[in-house]
Amino acid sequence: xxxPPRTGxxxxxxxxxxxxxxxxxxxxxxxxxxxxxxxxERAQPANAEKDDDExxxxxxVVSAEPDPAPPPGGLDSLLTVLAHIRYALEWLLRxxxxxxxxxxxxxxxxxxxxxxxYAFLNSKGASGKTAxxxxxxxxxxxxIKRDCVVADMNDSPGGTxxxxxxxxxxxxxxxxxxxRYRGGEFPSxxxxxxxxxxxxxxxxxxxxxxxxxxxxxPTYQVKVGxxxxxxxxxxxxxxxxxxxxxxxxxxAVEMADTLVFMGNVNSADSVVDFGRDDPTDEGDDLxxxxxxxxxxxxxxxxxxGIIVILGAKRGDRxxxxxHYGTPxxxxxxxxxxxxxxxxxxxxxxxxxLGVRVVIYEILVAMLRxxxxxxxxxxxxxxxxxxxxxxxxxxxxxxxx
Numbered sequence: 001x002x003x004p005p006r007t008g009x010x011x012x013x014x015x016x017x018x019x020x021x022x023x024x025x026x027x028x029x030x031x032x033x034x035x036x037x038x039x040x041e042r043a044q045p046a047n048a049e050k051d052d053d054e055x056x057x058x059x060x061v062v063s064a065e066p067d068p069a070p071p072p073g074g075l076d077s078l079l080t081v082l083a084h085i086r087y088a089l090e091w092l093l094r095x096x097x098x099x100x101x102x103x104x105x106x107x108x109x110x111x112x113x114x115x116x117x118y119a120f121l122n123s124k125g126a127s128g129k130t131a132x133x134x135x136x137x138x139x140x141x142x143x144i145k146r147d148c149v150v151a152d153m154n155d156s157p158g159g160t161x162x163x164x165x166x167x168x169x170x171x172x173x174x175x176x177x178x179x180r181y182r183g184g185e186f187p188s189x190x191x192x193x194x195x196x197x198x199x200x201x202x203x204x205x206x207x208x209x210x211x212x213x214x215x216x217x218p219t220y221q222v223k224v225g226x227x228x229x230x231x232x233x234x235x236x237x238x239x240x241x242x243x244x245x246x247x248x249x250x251x252a253v254e255m256a257d258t259l260v261f262m263g264n265v266n267s268a269d270s271v272v273d274f275g276r277d278d279p280t281d282e283g284d285d286l287x288x289x290x291x292x293x294x295x296x297x298x299x300x301x302x303x304x305g306i307i308v309i310l311g312a313k314r315g316d317r318x319x320x321x322x323h324y325g326t327p328x329x330x331x332x333x334x335x336x337x338x339x340x341x342x343x344x345x346x347x348x349x350x351x352x353l354g355v356r357v358v359i360y361e362i363l364v365a366m367l368r369x370x371x372x373x374x375x376x377x378x379x380x381x382x383x384x385x386x387x388x389x390x391x392x393x394x395x396x397x398x399x400x
Contacts, residue, residue, distance in 0.1 A: 083350045090353035097357050104360035105143055111367045112144035117230055118366060119153075119256035121240040121249065123292070124285035126267040128310040130239050131340045132260060134163045134204075137237040138348055139356065140363050142202040146234035147193065151226070152209035153248035154241035161208040164199045165345040168208040171197040174248065175217055177207055178225045182391055189232020201348055205233070209241075209248075220384040222251030227380060230255075244292045253293055254378035258369045259305035260362075261286050261324075265312045266336075272323055274316045287324065301372035306365055311336045330369065332362045 091098055120133040133150050141148040152160035152174060161168045172195045177186075186192045196205040229236050238252040253259065263271025269283035286307070294302045307326055309316075312333045321328040334340070335358070339350045351359070371377075380388070 080349060087353055094353065097353055101353065101357045101360065104357065104364050107364050108140070108143045108360065108367070111364075112146065114367050115230065115235055116257040116366070117226060117236045117238065117252075117255050118258050118260055119238045119240055119252045120260045120262055121253065121289055121293075122262050122270060122286055123242050123244055123289045124267060124270040124283075125242050126264060126342060127270040127285070128262040128264045128267075128308070128334075128340075130159050130163050131310070131342070131346075132262045132308055133237045133239040134160060134346050135340060135351075135359055136260075136363055136366070137235075138164070138199060138202045138204045138346060139359050140235065140237075141204040142348065143360070143363070144234070145203070147203040147205065148235045148237065149196070149205040149207065149229055149233045150237040150239060151207040151229065151252075152239050153222070153252045154209045154239065155243055155246045155248055156209075156241065158209040158239060158241065159342075160239045161197070161206045163344075163346050164204070164206055165347075166197045166199070166206055166208075171195075171206050171208050173208045174222075174225075178217060178221050181225060181228060182221070182388060186228070189229075192229070192232065199346070204237075217247050219247040219251040219254070220380050221388060222248055223255050223378075223380040224385055224388045226252065226255045244289065245296075250296075253296075253298065253301075256301070257371060257377070258366050259293070259301055260366065261290060261305055261307045262310070263307070263312075264310040266310070271309055271312075272320070273312070274319050275313065290324070297378075298372065298376045301376045304370050304372055305330070306362065306369060307331045308362060309333050310340070330365055332358055332365070334358050334362075 118133070118136075120129045122129060130152075137148055137150040150160055150164075152158040154160075157168065161171055172180075172192075177192070177195075180186060181192075193205055196207065198205045226236060226238070238256065240249045240252055243249055263286040265271060265273045265275065269285050271286045272279045272284050290302050290305075303325075305326070307320065307324055307330065309320055309332070312320070314333050314335070317331055317333050318328050320326075320333070321331040324331070335354060337352055337355050338344065339347065339352075340355070348356075
């Protein structure tokens, strides 16, 4: 990012994992890596480092927090064991993936002081916005050992919290957060975090949207609220709804440093599907979304965004880059996997190695993405902040 990083360094997991201050050495390896480390040292041939897809660009440094122990007994324990076995086999048999994994983790750690607001968007539902924002947010918070927050900006009840295994009403909702912040209840990031839930395997906090459909929140209030989150948490991941000009969406896009456009080939009209005989026969809501926000005064921000396609063929990456006019290094394809499908609670330890590698590389690209021009970072104005602090009347229909 060309502009200076935002103030605040994250909450350091607020003591929940015992972290305090900066870490200068190699962190603990993840449980999956420890399971195969001893075997790998003996089994690795001298010429084993074969690249599966792209060359690695960094040294061998991994900074992962050990996963929590699974609950004893039951199907969940069996699935966890099978996930460990699969991961171990992939780690041993796919040295190129292993090298890319470590390279990406190393670069994330090296760039851990870069703080941004990210917006995940597509005007088509079921395009992977929730899967993208929660998966990248969870893996990022875990990799850099900093507290991040994902906010559900949907104008109707969204599934961001549920995707992280949290009941929507168990954490702060977007409107509730804004109302209580406006009332002076949240003087610090700690006071906000005390009211949020988070998955125990990472420092990713979540703001839900259970009540958003009942009221309208002005865009400037959304922007002030996001700015407060960005000051206290390391990074903010915004899971947008489908409305181009809805207050939550527009506020998040205007505040975002980097846009992440999500597409899903298994969702009709979400994105061009080059697996079809006539890929342009159906709609292309990803392109429509890009054009819409470019027309709202943010063409460079759109141009410098990241594109993530779920379920497409890996070989189509360049075709998507050419189609959307984006450099190929900012276009990514996430392979089909049942652990990121709609309705499944996200478990980092269940993601296949190949999926994790792609997600880490997406995160690296998100951190590398150039900042948009200053005039396209549309922050809340001083007058709007003063209006917010004075306390606006409660919108009609909003619960007191």
